[in-house]
Amino acid sequence: MSSKMEKFSVLMSVYHSDNPHYLDVALHSIYDDQLVKPDQIIIVADGELLQTQNDIIGKFISHCPNGIAELLQLPYNVGLAAALNTGLEHCRNNLVARMDSDDISSPDRFQKQITFMSTHTEIDVCGSYIDEIDPVTETFISTRKVPLTHNEIIVFARKRSPFSHPSVVFRKNKVISVGGYPPFRKSQDFALWSKMIVNDAKFANISDVLLRMRTGNDMMARRGISHLKYEIKVLGYQRKIGFITTGQFIHVLAIRTFFRILPGNFKKVVYKIIRKCYG
Incomplete structure (x- = not known):
């Protein structure tokens, strides 16, 4: 166990269909609003973006202290898995926090997760509870509670993903050691956790709501x-x-x-x- 809080990077992918306002809120939630701020923010543009998205990202990068936030522009859309793998290569810290371009991190998210990962060096992936919110009004819908301990997570993972992907912090070296995100269009995170499990990775979730996810029953109902x-x-x-x-x-x-x-x-x-x- 270590008492020193490690430096960490934030990894986000942006696609042209992502809502610009949600993107703006998400970006500010991972820096301005955080009690403990990241040492680096990697934003991967998965193909050509809208001008409004580019303006928001450019303004955010200019707002952050020099060198903290950077944009990686991919020439064409490669999908989330490949975009994240590319971004991961540019993360200079071993601790990497995932973030989606439409969600909202709680102000104490990094303080709690980075402290946990710094003091539990045996853990390779750490997630948290999340609140699902209405995409437009941001009103509360429900809380997703995930299993907390490694053994509970392993059992749960045989049926469903044990993590809410944008809530996780992981160790880059462990993810790289298993080949990164598998090349799937959907559920690439679940595939990654599965691969890490068979390679003896250690997991944990924190029983605090550290992220608000724009989702809802209508979104789930459309998945046929x-x-x-x-x-x-x-x-x-x-x-x-x-x-x-x-x-x-x-x-x-x-x-x-x-x-x-x-x-x-x-x-x-x-x-x-x-x-x-x-x-």
């Missing part, structure tokens, strides 16, 4: 059969690397297929129940 094909690819990958058995693959696939084919209104009800019972 078209989303299922991405889940099948990740499940197949998890089976291939030995993270889940064939029986677990069939069991989880059956549950997810049933959920995806439900009508939108029923899906909302089921989603509320899942959040209430399982986080």
